[in-house]
Amino acid sequence: MNIYILEDQWAQQAHLEKTLHEIEEEQQLDPLHINLFSNVTDFLKGLPSPSVENLFLLDVEINDDLQAGLKISQRIRQTDLFSSIIFITVHNELLPTTYHYESEALDFIAKDQDNVKQKLTKDLLHVASKSKHFPAPTLLLKVSNGFLRVSLDDIVYFEPSPTNTHQSLMHTVNNQITTINANLNQLSDRSSLFFRTHKHCLINLNKVSKIDTHNHLVTLSGAQAPQPLSRLKNKALLSKLAELNN
Template sequence: MLEVFICEDDEEQRNRMIKYVSDYIMMENLDMKIVLATENSEEIIDYLKNNKVIGLYFLDVDLKEEKSGIALGAEIRQYDSQGAIVFVTSHPELTYLTFTYKVEAMDYITKDKFTDIRKRVTECIDTANQRYVLNKTNNRKLFQMKAGDKMISVEYGDIMFFETSSQLHKIILHAKNRQAEFYGKLKEILEMDSRFYRCHNSYIVNKDNIVEVDVGKREIKMVNGQICYASSRFLKGLKDIVQNK
């Protein structure tokens, strides 16, 4: 489900935005819902810290707090790299700040008498929904982890293997073009996807990305050239996986 967030400090305008969004979702029977409509930007960040989200965000640029809506958008990107951000503003001249904060925005809606705000909102909903449905159709499943103060998203298809870190309770993710370290347990990761195979007490490998298994060296070569390791206990299962690919 695509989750919708509204951050607007003017209560009347916030209620109007809620109505525009909820009416259109109901009318079009979309797989979406408003999970939070607030004047407080920290409520959105707290929600994202505790939930894995792909969202649609309508953010007032000129919030009556120290953090602007554009700064909020930049912070949202740390937790939801795939979300669609729409800025709603009475000051279109401030949109240059999105480049300063490096925020990729779907749209800018100006609060003036010349803008049909309802129409622009529904167009944003349609676009965000189309992208969401397309990603689901393409089975673009994302593995998300918190590394330091950032939320990192990696497509499951790009994951090579996981290994336990020398740091207690941490795991290293080896992906196609990156590595990331985060707190977690191999047992929990193993249950997340059928592509994952426990090949060693300290390793979990993505079966889809195995090129070959060297039984003598107990090494698993991945599609990007990385090497994962296996124990003799799990070698038979690995040979069966390679033979059946």
């Protein structure tokens, strides 16, 4: 589960992070990947690709803006319909306002109450359950005649188009090749599972089955041939795979 906390008070950040890890251990949840932000600008830069595994914990008031968290939730919902949003605040009176922003919040938690951990436990268990029963995340990709929605599980790798520098060729598990109207740099930001093994190759980390460090190749499940692996990318690739395994 990927958790993104927007909270401008350091002590509150630390308390939330500690509480979440306590719940993780007590409930034996899969590892929580917690990302902390204290201002709106950095938070928006760090927004992830849409996923049912994303959970946003938003303080309603940020840097004296009483509705900052509500505005952020609206931004999130413009591109991400799968994630869960929780508001946490001392301003209980703002609860009715959340409905005007159509953020479809999972919960609204008052910081000054004694049931914060109890409510967060219930919410995390709900998101964990939803993640197990929800279809695999998808990407909406631009193609020549419109848009194509593709399951991340189906994507093996991308390579540059030989005829157009603004396009890429997407290779999927059914051995189909589709031209995508985006280059590898643009595509690499679409999912944390994408990794640039070489200037001519962007892979799906979940498809890695073998790494040949001697010949600088990476074998991918669903690919007809091994793909290039830059010498400079060896350690970074192993590190990313270790993160996924944990």
